Structures are given as structure tokens and as C-alpha cells.
Amino acid sequence: MSSDGDASIRTQRAVCFSCAQQCGVLVGVEDGRVTSIAGDRDHPVSAGFVCSKGMAAHELHNSSSRVHVPLKRVGPRGSGEWQETTWDEALKEIATTISDLAGSFGPETLAYSYGTLHGSDSGIGERFMHLFDSPNAVGQDKVCYGPNALGESLTYGFGPTFYTTPTPGKTRCMVIWGLRPSASMPLLWREIVRARREGAKLIVIDPERTHEAESADLWLQSRPGTDVALALSLIHGVIEGGYHDAEFVEEHAVGFDELRERARAYPPERGAEISGVSEPDLLAAAQMIATHGPTLIHGGNGLCQSGVAAVQAGRALACLIAITGNIGVEGAHALLGPPRDVLANGEALEAGALSNLQREKRLGADSFPVIGRGYNALEEAMSRGWHGNRHIPSWLATAHEPTLWQAITQERPYGVKALIIQGHNAVGACANAAAAVEALSSENLELLVVHDLFMNPTSRLADYVLPAAHWLEKPFFSAGVGYLGIAGDYVEAAPAPIPAEYEHRSDYELWRDLGRRLGQEDQWPDTAEEFWDSLVTPAGLNFDTLCDHAGPCTNESARLASDSTDTRPAFATPSGKIELHSSLLESWGIDPLPSYEVPAIFDAATDAYPLVLTTGGRKIEGFHQNAQLMARFRDKYPHPLVRMHPQTALEAGVKDGEWIRVETPVGAVRQQAQLTDALPERVVQADRWWYPERADDAADPFGFASTNINFCTENAEGSCDPVMGTWLLRGLPCRVVAEA
Ligand code: SF4
Structure with a gap:
């Protein structure tokens, strides 16, 4: 903490909590009010980085819309x-x-x-x-990352390795799958860009031509909800191309033959047909992942919000990581367990x-x-x-x-x-x-x-x-990624800025x-x-x-001397091995191999709802729903947008800028149409709830009933993931209708 000599003005070291990236920041305080937020160059991880919403955190904190009394x-x-x-x-x-x-x-x-x-x-x-x-x-x-973490946990024990960031000079290939880190995880994106400068390849798998896709060596434009089929085809391409790490698999994994047999049902032509990705691109990706490593594969919420397929998508990615030997290798995935000597996770919560x-x-x-x-x-x-x-x-x-x-x-x-x-x-x-x-x-x-x-x-x-209380009014503590030791052997703390x-x-x-x-x-x-x-x-x-201690207190400094009698299994699964064939899933009566399923909501919907809806895309200016209250966000995005390809709009009789109806078998809402060729034909992307300023609208408080896309998303059991119950926010049947 520093002061410029005037006792009413000070700068407080803190950790930003306007999203989950944990950037170190310097909070300027004048007369007890937060007036500025800047990056902390001394923070060993973020090293001065701060994004636009981090810098604007005090706007949200000082908002006139805050509830101040019970x-x-x-x-x-x-x-x-x-x-x-x-x-x-x-x-x-x-x-x-x-x-x-x-x-x-x-x-x-x-x-x-x-x-x-x-x-x-x-x-x-x-x-x-x-x-x-x-x-x-x-x-x-x-x-929110649970399906990926569970997929990894079932396959090679806790995990979750997807928090691993690229290692400069070591990571040589990166896959970003259903994730837009430039908007949602800017610190990770910064490291990816650095690794790219040092020669690492980048593969992006996303229905939309995102900023990441435009930067990639290879962009696979997949249809929403087809990720498991695509992953199985990649696994097929790796194994049948002879690119898998046979020595690693032999020593550490069980179930390879069963996985190989499952993947045989998804040859590249079938994976291409289901996912919309071209066969040559699919095969090129399989080869690059396996032969240009060490490789990091980051799966995002595009996979985790896919309902019935969510945990199997996490499993499929974990299997792909495992058979290519990309675990425990510098530059690839690290098994980031919870901190060893800190009470974390459920222990902290008295589970x-x-x-x-x-x-x-x-x-x-x-x-x-x-x-x-x-x-x-x-x-x-x-x-x-x-x-x-x-x-x-x-x-x-x-x-x-x-x-x-x-x-x-x-x-x-x-x-x-x-x-x-x-x-x-x-x-x-x-x-x-x-x-x-x-x-x-x-x-x-x-x-x-x-x-x-x-x-x-x-x-x-x-x-x-x-x-x-806003995060600026609260002390900070983190035992690894996720605050209560979800991953990462470190602890960090900072006092409340005000x-x-x-x-x-x-x-x-x-x-x-x-x-x-x-x-x-x-x-x-x-x-x-x-x-x-x-x-x-x-x-x-x-x-x-x-x-x-400025920044995370890591590894040796955050743990007691290591125990020389450590007899832990290499992988925290029932067998102690990487389980490509999951013994736990089998014991629960669930397919023990990655399997591709279509949510039940599609069963009766194909003709009436010919499009596929995806929701919940992130923008750098905001973090989930609080963004709607930030002036800089709303100046740029005054209304919720439903985006689609011009050809899709033409076929539906929809024009750019019009208010239209988005309908699924679950419900219908109105949003403003925006045409873009960044999305493939027949895929529609819709924003979420938007209007906090309309609290007093008697007919539709907060504009919520008329515009919230989650009136159209699905929570019926047949569309939920059978392992953990993930509901369906992405990859639903839908149609768009022009208003008369
Ligand atoms: S990425 Fe931005 S919002 Fe997230 S912690 Fe860092 S500065 Fe804060």
C-alpha cells in the first residue's frame, strides 16, 4: 500500500474479481472512494495486465442501482x-x-x-x-467447467488439467475448443499469443469465425452439439494414423483397445458428416495434435453447456490428451491437484x-x-x-x-x-x-x-x-484456481481495498x-x-x-517438506491408471467409453425447428449478467442480438436490425437480428437477459419475460447429462420468425 503524502489518497494492492482470472491490480482510493484500477506490474502472474472490465470494476461498485439496505x-x-x-x-x-x-x-x-x-x-x-x-x-x-473437470477426473483423476497455461518455448501446439479466451480468459489468451510468437501452432474448434479462429493455423467450423462425434473422429485419426503414444498408453492406461473399437465407428467421413468439418481438416488436426506436441487442449463452456453430451465431451477430450501422451510433459497438460497442506475444496466447506x-x-x-x-x-x-x-x-x-x-x-x-x-x-x-x-x-x-x-x-x-458487498469491499483469498483449491498448489491473499x-x-x-x-x-x-x-x-x-507476499505463494513455499514415503497412485482413479474405459461410469450403468448422443429435445422437433440455437457467448466488456449494468458495455450493445448467416435470414424472411422471434420447443422471445457470415448457415446465436434499467416496466419488469433467451433453453431430464445433470444451453433445435 502506498500514499502520495496526502493521507486521503492511497494505492492499495489487490486481486481483481470482476472475472475468475485473478489479475493483480492497484486500486486507487481517494477519500475512501475507489477512483481508479490499474494493472500491478509486480504481480508475478498477470504482470501489469488489466482488461477493460477490470479497470471499470468501480463503476459497477459505485452504480446507483446497488441495493444498499436490507x-x-x-x-x-x-x-x-x-x-x-x-x-x-x-x-x-x-x-x-x-x-x-x-x-x-x-x-x-x-x-x-x-x-x-x-x-x-x-x-x-x-x-x-x-x-x-x-x-x-x-x-x-x-x-461451468464441471463437465470437463469430471470428464478428466473419471479418466485420469483430478485434474483439472485444462487450467494449464502454455509454457513459453515448450508448448508447440494448442487447441481451443468451444472457448473464446480473448473475451473470457484474457490472461490465458495473452499466453497463447506469446506461445504463437514462439512458433506454437493453434487449432480452433468453434462454430463461429471468432478472433481466435482468424488467428489459427487451422479452424474447424463445427456444428454446435457435435463435439463428441468430432473428438471420436480425431481419436480415430490419431490411432489409425499410428500417431498415438503407444509406450505411454501401454505403461499408464487401461481400455485402449475398447477406445480404438469405439472410435472405429467414427471414421473421418462420419465425423465430417456429423460435425460439418471437412475430412481433410479433421485429419490434419488429428496429425497436428499428435505429432506437433507438446500439445495443450483447452475445452470451454461451448462443451460444458451441451446438456446430454457434456461429460462425454470432457471424457473424449481427456482420452485424446491421454493417447497422445500429453500429460505430465513440460509444455503439455499438468495434473494440477489441490494444494497439499491447505484445507481446500470440501474440507474447507465441512462437506x-x-x-x-x-x-x-x-x-x-x-x-x-x-x-x-x-x-x-x-x-x-x-x-x-x-x-x-x-x-x-x-x-x-x-x-x-x-x-x-x-x-x-x-x-x-x-x-x-x-x-x-x-x-x-x-x-x-x-x-x-x-x-x-x-x-x-x-x-x-x-x-x-x-x-x-x-x-x-x-x-x-x-x-x-x-x-x-462488492469484491472491492472484501478481502481476497485463493487456494489455487477456483479459490477453494479446485486446482493449483498455491495460495494468495490480499486485504479488502475499502x-x-x-x-x-x-x-x-x-x-x-x-x-x-x-x-x-x-x-x-x-x-x-x-x-x-x-x-x-x-x-x-x-x-x-x-x-x-505480492502474488501467489506457490509450490514449495506453500507446502510442508515433501513426504519421502509418498505412495500415491500415479493417477487418482480406482485403478490408479488412466482409464480410457471408465470403471466408475461402468459401475453406474453409463457408457464407459466416450459416446455421442443427441438431446431428446431433437426427437420431435426436426421439421418445425430446422435451425440450431447456441446461447451465452461472452464479450470482453462483461462477465455474465452484471455486464448489462456497465455503461461501456451497454453503449456498445444496447439490445440483445440474435445473430445468423445472411442466407439463413433470407430463407426466414428476416432483415438485419429487425426485431424477430426466436422459438424453440421450450419457449419464444424477441431479440434484434444481426446478420453475419461469421456463423455457418442454419446456426443461430442469441444473447441472454438484457434490461436491468427496466425495473419499473409493469408489463414486463426488466424486459425479462420478452427477451431472456433462457425461456427457450431446456432442462428436461432427457436432454440433461446422465452423469451430473448438465442442462442444455447450447445446441437446441430452433426457428426464427420475422414479426408482421
Ligand atoms: S481478466 Fe480483467 S476482469 Fe478478469 S481478473 Fe483480469 S482484470 Fe479482472
Whole structure:
């Protein structure tokens, strides 16, 4: 921290949390207000980099739309009639209602749903839920890297290796698949560009001609939802071309012959026909991946949001990485386990406090094995591979959001009567938004609490809206990528740039204060910093010393001396080998080899819905839904756009700039047409929810019902991934209709 001599002006070292890239920043503070954010050149990873949304984080923090005080509903649900209350009063009433409901219906009647990472304490409510003995914490893992991580975990144990960045001078080939890092992971993109300068090849697999595709040596323009078929054809090309690493496979893998047989069903001509990629390009990619390594393959949310195919896509990529010997080689994929001597993942969240009986009641456990009966076997394999650390995969086994809506409205498999939503505009983000609106408006739901920065279409339906602290008002802590040790053996910390303003409170403070009212008096240290101290104590560290260290405290400095009697298996799978043929999937009655499936929603839709819809593309100016409140974002993108090829528009009678209807078998919304030849014919790409400024529109608050594309996406079980329940946000049948 520095000052220019005027005590009211200072510069604070911090870590940006406007997305999940963890860039070191210098926050300028004048008279207690944040006035500037710049890159920190001394940060060993980001080294001065800051993107436009990081620099504008204080615009969001200072937004006039922030909720500043606790609000209690006084009119009918959704009427927008509130009275101000105090945190003390609100928490007293909330705790009483929860206690009464749990007494009548069991602790599982309380659910907790949280959105994407929005601070170091994102998702900390899981800890409260475990201690409360409710299994129903609902995360977004199923549509945000969870399927890739699970695919890798099933294949060669934890993972996830896709966080590996290129090694300068070593990485010689990179594949970006369903990912636009220039917009969503700019630090990774910077490293990719550097590796390109040093001669590495770049293959991009994406339906759209993105900036990345234009920069690539080879661009495979695939159709949405066909990734597993394409991957199997690449595997076929590698094996039948004799390019696989036979020695590595022989020594480390099981199931090679079965994988080879499966891939034989996807010769290049079939892969090309399904995916739309030309056969020569497909074969050239297979050869380049296998022979121009070390190779890194980065799969993105384009794969993770593909519903029924999501985990199999992660599996297929993991198999491709494995048979080409691109694991544990400098420049290729590293097995980035959780930090060894820090309490991370489920251990930090007290996952062990949840009884097995209650775990079996987790919403979705009956349908999706990782949520239910399969979790313990996965957990056992991973803990053997990672120093006995427990509950590493707990973040991949949260409750299932579509089943939550069903539990509220239909009381199946039992009733959920109380719900706390944190940092998550659920009805804007979830598939089949109508189901969420019905659930959150239901009289069955006796308590809905929302803790957020802003009023939005979800908080509008709440009984209590509690004002959240922005990351600039919170301390930073990270045990590896993903904050609670998802990957990477390092820890990092920084103090809060400014104290919380108004009545804003952090996620940690909400759960601490609610926990202390509900029997968890001894479980919550006074501050988040003290809580994080308790996680790093086993490594001989504390929060303050970490703050003195600019940037991540890595490897040897973040761990105790290595144990010379280490007898861990090489790979954290049941066999201790890379499982190309997954023994866990087989034991769960699921195809143990990567398999290509089409979501059930296509069964009855082919003729009436001749196009394919993809949603949720990222723009550098924003991070998920908060972007819509940033002036620089909305100046550039005033309205939600549905983009398509000019020929597709011509056939549908649609003109550039017109407002049109986008329709799927699930629902219909209006967006503004934009024609572009960057997309292939018959593929339509639509934006998400858009209008936070229209809060007072009585007919359609927030413009939400008319424009939110998630009224068109799908959450029915036949389209969800059979392993973890991923819902379908990309690759749906659709049509576009010009308005009269
Ligand atoms: S990429 Fe941008 S928004 Fe993300 S952490 Fe870095 S500066 Fe912040």
C-alpha cells in the first residue's frame, strides 16, 4: 500500500474479481472512494495486465442501482413493494422461519443456490448447509467447467488439467475448443499469443469465425452439439494414423483397445458428416495434435453447456490428451491437484459434516450418479491420489437446479420450502426460465431470501433482499484456481481495498450471522480472514503473511517438506491408471467409453425447428449478467442480438436490425437480428437477459419475460447429462420468425 503524502489518497494492492482470472491490480482510493484500477506490474502472474472490465470494476461498485439496505417484502410477491429493515431484524425472522420449517420438514427443506464466482467467499454458504445437515446447495458447476473437470477426473483423476497455461518455448501446439479466451480468459489468451510468437501452432474448434479462429493455423467450423462425434473422429485419426503414444498408453492406461473399437465407428467421413468439418481438416488436426506436441487442449463452456453430451465431451477430450501422451510433459497438460497442506475444496466447506443419509437425499441424486450414489467412489479414488485430502470432488456434486424447481412446485421428491439465493440471477441464467419463475412465485415456497448487489428479475420475487458487498469491499483469498483449491498448489491473499459501504455485507458475514443463530455458534470465526487463517495453518501460513507476499505463494513455499514415503497412485482413479474405459461410469450403468448422443429435445422437433440455437457467448466488456449494468458495455450493445448467416435470414424472411422471434420447443422471445457470415448457415446465436434499467416496466419488469433467451433453453431430464445433470444451453433445435 502506498500514499502520495496526502493521507486521503492511497494505492492499495489487490486481486481483481470482476472475472475468475485473478489479475493483480492497484486500486486507487481517494477519500475512501475507489477512483481508479490499474494493472500491478509486480504481480508475478498477470504482470501489469488489466482488461477493460477490470479497470471499470468501480463503476459497477459505485452504480446507483446497488441495493444498499436490507428490504422486506410488504406487498404481494413480485409487486416491488418493500420496507426497509435492519440486518438484525431480517436475520432474526429468517432464522426463525428456517428453524420452524426444518423442524416440520427436515433440514433438506432449505436449499441454497449461488451463481458464478463473485468474490473469494462465493459459495461459502455450502459450509453452512453441510453443518445444518441440508444436502441442497445448488451450484453452477454443471454448466461451468464441471463437465470437463469430471470428464478428466473419471479418466485420469483430478485434474483439472485444462487450467494449464502454455509454457513459453515448450508448448508447440494448442487447441481451443468451444472457448473464446480473448473475451473470457484474457490472461490465458495473452499466453497463447506469446506461445504463437514462439512458433506454437493453434487449432480452433468453434462454430463461429471468432478472433481466435482468424488467428489459427487451422479452424474447424463445427456444428454446435457435435463435439463428441468430432473428438471420436480425431481419436480415430490419431490411432489409425499410428500417431498415438503407444509406450505411454501401454505403461499408464487401461481400455485402449475398447477406445480404438469405439472410435472405429467414427471414421473421418462420419465425423465430417456429423460435425460439418471437412475430412481433410479433421485429419490434419488429428496429425497436428499428435505429432506437433507438446500439445495443450483447452475445452470451454461451448462443451460444458451441451446438456446430454457434456461429460462425454470432457471424457473424449481427456482420452485424446491421454493417447497422445500429453500429460505430465513440460509444455503439455499438468495434473494440477489441490494444494497439499491447505484445507481446500470440501474440507474447507465441512462437506464431511453432512451425513450419508442426508447426502442421498440431495436433489438430483436419484437421477445423476455423481450427485448421488456414485460420489463416494469418486471421492475415495481422488483422496488416495491426493495426500488423503477429502471431498475434493464435492464441487462437482452439488444439487441439481432443475430438480430444485420441481421440488418447490411439485414437492417431488419432497418439498423445498425455503431458499436462499446468493449472487445469482437464477431466472436470467437457468435453463427453461419459466420453470424457475413458476417455482419462485409458488405459494409452496414459504421463504425466499436473495443476497445480491442489485435488484433483478430474481430478487424482485424475494421475501427479503439483502445488500451484498462488492469484491472491492472484501478481502481476497485463493487456494489455487477456483479459490477453494479446485486446482493449483498455491495460495494468495490480499486485504479488502475499502471497507464495506452502507449496509453491504459479504457472503461470509451473512452465513456467519445466520449460522450463529441456528446452532453453529462455534463454527464461524469472527472474520473471513480468521476463517482463511484456519485453512492455511497446516501449511504454517496465515492470512497476514500471505498479504505481504505480492502474488501467489506457490509450490514449495506453500507446502510442508515433501513426504519421502509418498505412495500415491500415479493417477487418482480406482485403478490408479488412466482409464480410457471408465470403471466408475461402468459401475453406474453409463457408457464407459466416450459416446455421442443427441438431446431428446431433437426427437420431435426436426421439421418445425430446422435451425440450431447456441446461447451465452461472452464479450470482453462483461462477465455474465452484471455486464448489462456497465455503461461501456451497454453503449456498445444496447439490445440483445440474435445473430445468423445472411442466407439463413433470407430463407426466414428476416432483415438485419429487425426485431424477430426466436422459438424453440421450450419457449419464444424477441431479440434484434444481426446478420453475419461469421456463423455457418442454419446456426443461430442469441444473447441472454438484457434490461436491468427496466425495473419499473409493469408489463414486463426488466424486459425479462420478452427477451431472456433462457425461456427457450431446456432442462428436461432427457436432454440433461446422465452423469451430473448438465442442462442444455447450447445446441437446441430452433426457428426464427420475422414479426408482421
Ligand atoms: S481478466 Fe480483467 S476482469 Fe478478469 S481478473 Fe483480469 S482484470 Fe479482472
